[in-house]
Amino acid sequence: AQTVTQSQPEMSVQEAETVTLSCTYDTSESNYYLFWYKQPPSRQMILVIRQEAYKQQNATENRFSVNFQKAAKSFSLKISDSQLGDTAMYFCAFYGVASGSRLTFGEGTQLTVNP
Amino acid sequence: DGGITQSPKYLFRKEGQNVTLSCEQNLNHDAMYWYRQDPGQGLRLIYYSQIVNDFQKGDIAEGYSVSREKKESFPLTVTSAQKNPTAFYLCASRTGTGVYGYTFGSGTRLTVV
Numbered sequence: 456a457q458t459v460t461q462s463q464p465e466m467s468v469q470e471a472e473t474v475t476l477s478c479t480y481d482t483s484e485s486n487y488y489l490f491w492y493k494q495p496p497s498r499q500m501i502l503v504i505r506q507e508a509y510k511q512q513n514a515t516e517n518r519f520s521v522n523f524q525k526a527a528k529s530f531s532l533k534i535s536d537s538q539l540g541d542t543a544m545y546f547c548a549f550y551g552v553a554s555g556s557r558l559t560f561g562e563g564t565q566l567t568v569n570p
Numbered sequence: 571d572g573g574i575t576q577s578p579k580y581l582f583r584k585e586g587q588n589v590t591l592s593c594e595q596n597l598n599h600d601a602m603y604w605y606r607q608d609p610g611q612g613l614r615l616i617y618y619s620q621i622v623n624d625f626q627k628g629d630i631a632e633g634y635s636v637s638r639e640k641k642e643s644f645p646l647t648v649t650s651a652q653k654n655p656t657a658f659y660l661c662a663s664r665t666g667t668g669v670y671g672y673t674f675g676s677g678t679r680l681t682v683v
Contacts, residue, residue: 500674
């Protein structure tokens, strides 16, 4: 079974600064995908960024980028130029192709962006 | 617009009563999922269904039941056997092809008193 661990329950950052959220995972699969989801106070889940395990290049979406270390099974999210609207719960998630049809989530990190 | 509708947004029930949470999607997605969210525990999978009339237990299925009689609908019943039913429940769906096509509903907050 896959496990996803987020070791930072809460983090805070000043507006316009950069913050990194950590995620580690454990799997025996070689073909998988990793995701970061954002859940603002509205509690709507929003996909932030995704990474295919077979790609060596780290994914980037505007101010959001990941540091994917496959050997270390680490998948951190970097948010640059933090904005007040980035305040949310962030979840790391794993999808294994062999284990089929399900996302496994980490415990979440509550990020607060301060003005 | 296509999406997932969960109703109601807030639900209150007395202890010992069964309650059914609604999840409807008009995305023509094949797979549907129910997750439970508790503080500090992330989202945990309760049940999922990849096709009509078929479903599988997730990690925390005890005390819950589901049905999938129509492609569009995947209701979740929280039974009296569920020891700690108070939680936030999220429904999701995914197209049969492609990993990226997960869509989430807006959730139902169930409070059992």
